Amino acid sequence: MTNIGIDIMGGDSAPKVTLEGSAKALPELDKDTRLYLIGPQKVIQEFLESEGLNGDSRLVVVSAEEAIGMDEHPVKALQQKKNSSLAVGFGLLAQKKIDGLASAGNSGAVMVGALNALKPIEGVMRPCVVSAFPQKNDSHNILVDVGINVDAKPEMLQQFARLGEVYSRLVYGVEQPRVGLLNTGEEEGKGSLLYQKAYEILKNTKDITFVGNLEAREFYEDRADVTVCDGFTGNVFLKQAEAFYNLLQYRNIKDPFLEKFNYERYGGTPILGVNGNVVLGHGVSGTTAIANMILATEKVAKAKLSENITKVFKK
Amino acid sequence: MTNIGIDIMGGDSAPKVTLEGSAKALPELDKDTRLYLIGPQKVIQEFLESEGLNGDSRLVVVSAEEAIGMDEHPVKALQQKKNSSLAVGFGLLAQKKIDGLASAGNSGAVMVGALNALKPIEGVMRPCVVSAFPQKNDSHNILVDVGINVDAKPEMLQQFARLGEVYSRLVYGVEQPRVGLLNTGEEEGKGSLLYQKAYEILKNTKDITFVGNLEAREFYEDRADVTVCDGFTGNVFLKQAEAFYNLLQYRNIKDPFLEKFNYERYGGTPILGVNGNVVLGHGVSGTTAIANMILATEKVAKAKLSENITKVFKK
Numbered sequence: 001m002t003n004i005g006i007d008i009m010g011g012d013s014a015p016k017v018t019l020e021g022s023a024k025a026l027p028e029l030d031k032d033t034r035l036y037l038i039g040p041q042k043v044i045q046e047f048l049e050s051e052g053l054n055g056d057s058r059l060v061v062v063s064a065e066e067a068i069g070m071d072e073h074p075v076k077a078l079q080q081k082k083n084s085s086l087a088v089g090f091g092l093l094a095q096k097k098i099d100g101l102a103s104a105g106n107s108g109a110v111m112v113g114a115l116n117a118l119k120p121i122e123g124v125m126r127p128c129v130v131s132a133f134p135q136k137n138d139s140h141n142i143l144v145d146v147g148i149n150v151d152a153k154p155e156m157l158q159q160f161a162r163l164g165e166v167y168s169r170l171v172y173g174v175e176q177p178r179v180g181l182l183n184t185g186e187e188e189g190k191g192s193l194l195y196q197k198a199y200e201i202l203k204n205t206k207d208i209t210f211v212g213n214l215e216a217r218e219f220y221e222d223r224a225d226v227t228v229c230d231g232f233t234g235n236v237f238l239k240q241a242e243a244f245y246n247l248l249q250y251r252n253i254k255d256p257f258l259e260k261f262n263y264e265r266y267g268g269t270p271i272l273g274v275n276g277n278v279v280l281g282h283g284v285s286g287t288t289a290i291a292n293m294i295l296a297t298e299k300v301a302k303a304k305l306s307e308n309i310t311k312v313f314k315k
Numbered sequence: 316m317t318n319i320g321i322d323i324m325g326g327d328s329a330p331k332v333t334l335e336g337s338a339k340a341l342p343e344l345d346k347d348t349r350l351y352l353i354g355p356q357k358v359i360q361e362f363l364e365s366e367g368l369n370g371d372s373r374l375v376v377v378s379a380e381e382a383i384g385m386d387e388h389p390v391k392a393l394q395q396k397k398n399s400s401l402a403v404g405f406g407l408l409a410q411k412k413i414d415g416l417a418s419a420g421n422s423g424a425v426m427v428g429a430l431n432a433l434k435p436i437e438g439v440m441r442p443c444v445v446s447a448f449p450q451k452n453d454s455h456n457i458l459v460d461v462g463i464n465v466d467a468k469p470e471m472l473q474q475f476a477r478l479g480e481v482y483s484r485l486v487y488g489v490e491q492p493r494v495g496l497l498n499t500g501e502e503e504g505k506g507s508l509l510y511q512k513a514y515e516i517l518k519n520t521k522d523i524t525f526v527g528n529l530e531a532r533e534f535y536e537d538r539a540d541v542t543v544c545d546g547f548t549g550n551v552f553l554k555q556a557e558a559f560y561n562l563l564q565y566r567n568i569k570d571p572f573l574e575k576f577n578y579e580r581y582g583g584t585p586i587l588g589v590n591g592n593v594v595l596g597h598g599v600s601g602t603t604a605i606a607n608m609i610l611a612t613e614k615v616a617k618a619k620l621s622e623n624i625t626k627v628f629k630k
Contacts, residue, residue, distance in 0.1 A: 136562075147499060150499060150506055150507040151507045151508055182551060184465060184547060184551065191547060192545075192547045193466055195465075216550075216552075216553075216554035216555040216557075217557045217558050217561070219555065219558050220561075220562055231499075232506060232510070232548065233547065233551055235531075236497060236499065236544075236548055237531075238531075239499075239530050240531040240532075240552060240555050241555070242531075243531055246535075247573065250451060250572075251570050251572055251573060253570060253573075255566050255568060257562075257565075257566055258563075258568075
């Protein structure tokens with residue numbers, strides 16, 4: 001049995017799209033997965049009744065009558081709103097009543113919750129977030145970090161490599177993930193001081209398969225399964241990919257391969273390096289993105305990602 | 316009269332494509348522009364004869380019998396090969412015998428030449444390179460720096476803003492360029508320490524129109540005419556755009572708007588902040604890119620870009 005929680009009040013269009021996304025995800029979840037809908041009981045019950053889902057044994061309603069707004073101060077909001085859907089969700093995850101938590105809410109608050117309620121895994125300096133990018137040959141290149149650690153240190157990039165490597169193995173099924181370093185040139189010695197030092201460290205990291213520097217130009221060419229960068233560069237990279245997808249929409253271009261850049265398909269990014277499986281969704285998520293965020297959370301929880309990262313960092 | 320020099324031995328496919336590109340650019344240059352072909356005299360003469368261009372009064376052949384390879388050490392190569400096409404070109408530019416120099420050669424050597432033979436403009440801490448990106452409404456957003464200053468300081472970002480602002484005004488004809496700061500979020504206080512500090516400085520810079528942070532997601536939405544970032548992030552950004560254009564080719568997508576992302580159209584980037592107008596081309600440049608690099612050099616030289624930057628930094 002796998003238990004997944006969804007923060008019904010998280011997201012710009014919550015609770016409407018979070019409820020619709022939950023209903024959409026339900027038929028695609030494994031038979032032995034239960035979905036915990038965490039939010040205002042009356043609203044959830046009314047939705048379930050309207051959809052004819054009342055009494056579905058795979059749905060569990062958890063009452064949480066407060067909500068954290070998208071612009072609230074993350075630390076204060078979580079401290080003051082103990083009965084918010086997000087705080088209740090983290091409580092359930094910390095007590096291991098659920099195996100994974102999905103939220104498209106205030107990303108700062110989700111991060112603070114992950115760090116304070118779950119704590120970083122022992123040995124992990126700084127948790128990070130990832131994004132999987134489609135490759136020409138249908139595989140994925142996972143970029144780490146895409147936003148949390150905007151002032152990274154070389155040793156942190158080494159940890160991102162190890163965290164991304166576990167994620168690639170367990171969730172994407174890559175046996176021996178190739179790890180690249182995002183950089184301005186292929187040769188050793190390229191890039192800023194941070195990247196020069198990170199290269200040195202990665203080259204000497206025995207438990208990963210380091211394939212050297214990777215230029216953004218070659219990023220989609222299946223040269224690596226995991227690509228490491230600081231959170232500032234990674235965030236800009238991720239958002240530029242979104243911008244390109246938006247330009248394709250603007251030009252009304254339909255292409256099955258390029259459609260993989262639709263961020264709604266990915267739903268969310270796991271927070272790697274905390275004691276618990278948390279998937280953070282995009283605030284602007286629509287119904288499809290919410291459904292995919294829930295499915296991604298199930299995948300991460302079934303892979304016992306957090307638990308396996310703990311083992312790797314114990315070595 | 317405007318005199319433009321082209322480094323005939325610069326580029327992966329030189330001298331073939333540099334000569335072909337020169338011939339292609341010739342009919343599009345202004346009538347009062349002369350093109351200086353700097354390289355091996357015999358090879359150039361043979362090409363001109365074969366094309367029926369011998370005796371064209373707008374072409375000047377300058378003998379330079381050595382060449383700097385794409386992988387040579389920039390400083391050593393320029394010091395040792397005084398008769399290389401690149402060194403001779405910088406000599407002509409420093410002596411003001413030509414008004415602009417174009418090279419798709421060893422980019423390190425072009426930079427070293429610009430810094431050593433021309434010197435930075437007084438008051439400019441670090442010269443930089445730019446790239447113009449198409450916007451939805453047909454205008455351009457100019458990203459500065461796209462590669463030189465991978466370890467930038469906040470004060471350097473302020474200078475990039477002023478350099479980019481002059482470029483936008485004089486070469487793109489924007490009357491009052493809006494300057495944005497590339498960042499991970501729109502709100503003040505976002506981003507790394509470098510970007511937080513740069514925001515503070517830009518906010519208080521009186522001679523530019525600062526419009527705040529710009530997320531990569533909004534980069535193509537005509538929110539700014541100039542966008543400032545460090546050279547590491549800018550280089551990754553530029554190369555990711557190239558990667559996307561390559562994906563469009565891979566999927567055989569033809570679209571007049573997206574075709575603007577074809578880097579061959581731009582030909583090269585001016586080096587802003589040195590005493591002379593230098594345009595640096597892509598090493599892999601084909602004939603079209605070389606032709607466009609020459610046309611870009613003419614535009615920059617006619618705008619007296621370097622001379623006008625000198626005035627701005629004198630204030």
